[in-house]
Amino acid sequence: AQSSVTLYGKVDLAFSKATGTKDKQIADNNASRIGLKGSEDLGNGLSAFFKLESQLAADMGTTTVAKDGSSTFWNRWSSVGLAHSKYGSLQLGHMENGAWDTQTAFDPWGGDTVAQLRDVGATLYNDATGKVTANRRLDNSVRYDLSMNGFKLAASYAEKLGGKSNPFAIGGNYTMGPLMVGLAYEKIAKATTGQSDDRIVSGGASYDFGVAKLMASYSDGRTVADDKVKGFIVGATAPYGAFKFKVGYSQSKTELAAGGNGTFKKAAVGGEYNLSKRTKLYADYAHISGDLTTAQDDNKNAYDFGLSHAF
């Protein structure tokens, strides 16, 4: 029962250009962070644990300040909970929602870098209202996690706070040898009574052939305005010594409730070179197209060349 705090983190910076701009920048695209975590064995398979994690933009040394006069310094995670070796863990606080991991598992870039496909193919997107900001992290929430025989489950439920309904998210995946399948459902709190809830269901699978891992996922959502959004991601990663290559394509199709529809496409290719288990160099290129992008022809591409170091 002695104190054992682990201080961990990641600093990741890249020379990069985003879509929709001609500016080339040094940018923190991959959420540099520091965190504290610890757990205490309470006996009988029970343990108590906490986790505090803070994101920073390492290109400027900044952290987040909320508009209401408080700083969400621990903006990635702040929780305390109890875990049982068999029955899973229950925690309270500000946490990533239970669907996130499964939604992200079938993106070759795992939601990182300018090449990530998750932001097109596994998110509610609507040209008329702009991208729906997913409740990636939920304030004042309860989260349950279970990991058992290759099966992983995470479920989150949160207070309404300013919204009109309770955010809820659940995701699960099952790994059997080279195969992984996953399914996730996320309901985002609506802001106005009488609306529907933003909601999205996503399913996917990956198979590791050794020489390469193939993956695909499909998402089907509906916004508060009753616009229908369907998206998919297909991709592959291939290790080659210390290298890992990535390629993928994603698409999102929106049918507006008011009539009309449009498509948003993203294709990407990239690679990383692992200097160690904790440190890597990476380079990526992505191109967007479709009816729903307002980017000009000459800035529909994005690239990055970066260094990531975890500790």
Add this chain to the structure above:
Amino acid sequence: AQSSVTLYGKVDLAFSKATGTKDKQIADNNASRIGLKGSEDLGNGLSAFFKLESQLAADMGTTTVAKDGSSTFWNRWSSVGLAHSKYGSLQLGHMENGAWDTQTAFDPWGGDTVAQLRDVGATLYNDATGKVTANRRLDNSVRYDLSMNGFKLAASYAEKLGGKSNPFAIGGNYTMGPLMVGLAYEKIAKATTGQSDDRIVSGGASYDFGVAKLMASYSDGRTVADDKVKGFIVGATAPYGAFKFKVGYSQSKTELAAGGNGTFKKAAVGGEYNLSKRTKLYADYAHISGDLTTAQDDNKNAYDFGLSHAF
């Protein structure tokens, strides 16, 4: 003389309801925090030390931002000082005032949870002007601490800053076997010249009978508006294996300088179950009443059920 920084903290969250509202929430009522501290032996009984402590609201991951464009991240404590094994310690910085510990020592809840009695029976309170915010922590202050033969003393003196007088606070307590007695005086800086200073003197005692510890304290204060405030706390705590039960009652009576007076009452009961030395579950219930509360009949009660984990 080598570096030895200790990283410590607490994460504490509860399902709770406060008085004056019907909202049931996940709330951080007990000041989750992280801190850094260290000391260095300089020889001849002398040592140098520092302490930095930051509070967070773990339900949302937020820390405090002040209105003047600075973030009081180290809002609980930031100091550097010298300590002598015999003659006590002297430190400079942003610190808890010297009266706080003694004012809080005779509250069965020690100033924590929705059941704390300190906020009624050991604080300046005035229905006409609202609760006087005690200068719990003093900016730009000097603090002296002495601990000797069961006797503990703490004294603080601070710059005026925006105020018109220097905040000053002193508290002392003496422990002899099962008996503890304490006395504290706190003068809060007045904001306007010509006013009196907010000030409060508190005295109390506790006796540990083994099966239970009884405690009582009395406070007598006067606000800048010359309203007189008298309060008391009576309470008991009783250990029972890994359990600890708590019960108490506190009252505050205000005589307005302009004439008229009123009473504010709080009764509370609670218990905690220690899962380890560092981790506990707790539950509390409190009820307020009296002339000075504006809470409606149906929300004069408060409760919490929480988990607290220190590291």
Add this chain to the structure above:
Amino acid sequence: AQSSVTLYGKVDLAFSKATGTKDKQIADNNASRIGLKGSEDLGNGLSAFFKLESQLAADMGTTTVAKDGSSTFWNRWSSVGLAHSKYGSLQLGHMENGAWDTQTAFDPWGGDTVAQLRDVGATLYNDATGKVTANRRLDNSVRYDLSMNGFKLAASYAEKLGGKSNPFAIGGNYTMGPLMVGLAYEKIAKATTGQSDDRIVSGGASYDFGVAKLMASYSDGRTVADDKVKGFIVGATAPYGAFKFKVGYSQSKTELAAGGNGTFKKAAVGGEYNLSKRTKLYADYAHISGDLTTAQDDNKNAYDFGLSHAF
């Protein structure tokens, strides 16, 4: 390749009075800070490293909040980079510019305390426009460092961001036995097209005679308004057991482009007593004079008496 994070810092507070005011305060004049750093050996002389450093004002527990709604918590340094044992290190992020160390090396106070001479003799200063805020730290910058055979080089290049040119700074110094010589050039980004860049070149030398170390430096700069600024510092430090005494004089002369000129002078004396390698007491006195100070006769002096503890 295992994790090895070092948590380090300094807390430094003083009773002090600045020039231009009669207020005596408890003040944090020397940048109290906490930091995290670590490096990982990648083999073949290569290593990866990161550094995150946050300044605090320990008299109030505050950190910096920027106006744009972000908190520059890691305001002193946030970077990630690769280092080679022979060819130096390259890092990206928010960092001190490459000229700073050399500019500061010939100030007996190293840019610290109210007695520092750097702020007069090695900075662009102009009574008409006020002191030019040097880009001490550069956002979105690249920095190269090389240390070899007594020779040290640091160079920084940064994005324009809001400015109209790219900040650039380079500094180098060479140490041979008791002698050290240094040269630095800094170009600060201009805010408006058509202006010149703020720029300053500084050179200096120090010689350690054992009983005392003598040092002198000269700076020559030009502001965006084409005002010419020339400054110098002369000083000495002398160790005596656990004591170290410091004395120095600096001067800055400005020729306004619009005609007219003026002089700013600062003389200072001080001493420190090292309680250990990490902890010291210090006292300083400084006096300013000249055409360019608007301070009244009775507040042209400054002093401090402080405690500094590093961990």
